[in-house]
Amino acid sequence: MKQLIVRYLVSFSYFLESAPYYKRTKRFFNNLLNNDDYKYKKYFDIFMVFVILSSVIILVVDxxxxxxxxxxxxxxxxxxxIFIVEYLLRLWVHSDMHKVIIAQYEESEFFEKPFSFRKVISEIASQKWEYMTSIPAIIDLIAILPSYREIRVLRVFVLFRAFKMLRYSKSLLQFFEILRNKKIELYALFLLLSFFTLIASMMIYVFEGAGQNQNIQSLFDAIYWAVVTVTTVGYGDITPVTTEGRFISILVIITGLGAITFLTSIIVSAFGEKLPEIKQTxxxxxVAKTKDLNLVCGYGKIGQIVSNKLRKQGERVLVIENDASKVQKAELDGHRVLHADATKSDTLLKLKFCESVKSVIAVTHNDIINVFITINARSLCSTxxxxxxxxxxxxxxxxxxxGANHLIMPEEIAGMLGAVYIGQPVAFDALQAILTRKKSARIDEVEVKRGSFLDGAKVGDFDFGASRLVLLAVLKPLSPNEKMSHYVIFNPPEDTELHAHDILVVMGYxxxxxxxxxRMEQSVRYKKRAS
Structure with missing residues (x-):
């Protein structure tokens, strides 16, 4: 009989291990309950906060x-x-019982020893008990109790339903996480204050409790007075009347002020240490929700110019910089900044690189770093x-x-412009005015839209001169699937055919x-309406 149960139990465990639907279902609920990066979790959190608030309001009004x-x-x-189902789902996704059974079965087969039910049950119970005894799980369980209205004393647990909201608020969780990092300092301060409060309460009881003060009738009254005084609350319902008692009050007040100052410094230092991490998160x-993102790696002189130009053009920009002073400069300039090393794959993977990023602009002052950034980016995404x-x-x-598509060589460009200035100063002024856009004329790229009046037409079919434009070049994709790389036709002849995704380099006002x-966009919309 035991062998039959073991066989069925192991077979069912292997079935679960290989069942794709079971795995997808469990992964879905695990992401929904625990994965902050899961796209549907925020909706689940909002729903649970609404349920908790509505239940608390009902119980308080009642x-x-x-x-x-x-x-x-x-x-x-x-x-x-809802609360019970959520509790059971969290208990379910916390661990995999079938994996414990499979591991025990394979161990027993390998060492040729009997299958131990006791060991399996013990390990499964240990894993589930680990979750059930955690503070969030205890709060979840206690939060169910106020529903049983027949037991009136259970209404006191309505407070724990409010505590459940801590699980669904990332900001509150971050706050407690920050305080937990300073638990040693906070624990030491708490012990010191507790010891001092106990000593002060006993001293005030000795001096004031022996018939000297009618408001201190018991040791609890003395403890109450010490707590109120050391926290600098000072209700005034209990005041010392003896000289010794007033002297103790002075010491307690000074100690309380020092403790509050120390506590404030601990919290401020904790937030100061964690603030950069919170900002990065x-x-x-x-940016995880952003598409067509332009990564500017390096915020030197060139990085500043590129970032500002892209933002003025309405492009989405994220600056990645490893220098804290440059990070601060980029933040002051109004850019979104990631304080990280762009040469590491982990930095780019956090951004959902292939899904979100359109271009990577490596403009650090170090050529070797730019090479590493290029290798890193190209290894993660080929397009x-x-x-x-x-x-x-x-x-x-x-x-x-x-794998770089385009190169920027500032020194070479500066040398070429210097040569132009020496030989043709007027042409240099005109070129500088166009590049810096100090004048109304500029050079721009115009992509031929599918279905527009230029799609399938020839260069000679459109009078660029009448539109106050000069056509400098036509860039044609090397292949339909490779739109990033082009071959260039300078001063294209009139019989050059234009097709969708060709890029026209034009100069004009x-x-x-x-x-x-x-006009191109309008022609596309007109053709869509006509079709």
Whole structure:
């Protein structure tokens, strides 16, 4: 009989281990209950906070006046069932019983010894008991008790339903986590205050309790006075009347002020240590929901220019910087900043790199760091566009091999512009005005939209001159699936055919370029309505 039970139990355990539906279901509830990064957890938290608040309000109102029948029905059945189901689900996902059975069975088969039911039950019970005795689980269990209204004393546990909200508030959990990191200091302060309060209460009882003070009739009265005084609350209902008692009051007040100062310094230092981590978590939560993100790695001179230009163009920008002073500078400039090392894969994986990031711009002052950033980014995503800064041509080759799509060489560009200025100063002024946009003319890229009036047309079919535009080049994708890489046709002839995803490099006034883009968008919408 025992062998038959073992066989069925082990078979069922192996079935659960290999059942995809069971695994998906358990993973879903585990994410819903415990994974803060799960997209549906915030909705579950909001729902549970609503249930908790509504039940607390009903129970508090019912203390003085009878609530409506349907509210009693909601609190007794709906709320109670939700709490019980949540408690059982948390108990279920805490550990896997079938894995304990499989492990014990394989161990018994390997060592050729009998299958131990006692050991399996003991280990399963130990794992479940570990959860049941945790503080959050105890609060969850006690929070169910106020539902049984027939036992009036259980109404005192209504407070624990409010405590349940701590589980669903990340800010409150962070606050308690910060305090827990200073538990040694807080524990030492609590012991010191407890010892001093006990000594002060006994002393005040000796000097004031022997018929000297009518308000101190017992040791508890003395303890009450000491606690009220050391916390600097000072209700004034008990005041010393003897000289010795007043001297003790002075010592207790001074000690209380010192303790409060010490406690404040502990909390401030704890928050100061954890504040950067909290800020980083907040930034990660924000960018996790962002698409088409541009990562600017390095906030030096070039990084500042790139970040500010991208933000003015309406692009989504995240600065990654490892230097604390530059992080502070980027925050003051209004950018979202991640204080991290972009050369590490963990930094980019936290951002859901392939899903969220459109481009990586590696513009640190160190060429080697830019190479590592490029390798790191390309290893995680083969389609992301990478723009890297370098100072030497030998490094440029390495960056190309590492996967960079485009290179920025500030020194070489500066030298070329200097040569242009010496030979053609007027042309240099015009070029500088266009690049810095100090004038109304500029150079811009315009992508040919599918279904627009240029899709399938030739360059000569559109009069760019009449629109106050100069067509400088046409960039065509190397393949339909590779839109990041293009070959360039400078000064394209009139018979050059244009297709969707081609990029036109045009120069003109701001108003001319804006009008040209607007006409293209309008033609796309018109064609969609016509079809």
């Amino acid at each position: 203390v003085r006046e009878h609530v409506a029948y349907w509210l009693e029905w909601y609190d007794f059945y709906v709320v109670t069932i 907040r930034v990660l939560n924000q 992301v566009e990478i723009i890297a800064r370098c100072s030497e041509k030998s490094v440029a080759t390495k960056l190309k091999l590492a 701001n108003v001319s370029i804006a009008d040209f883009k607007g």
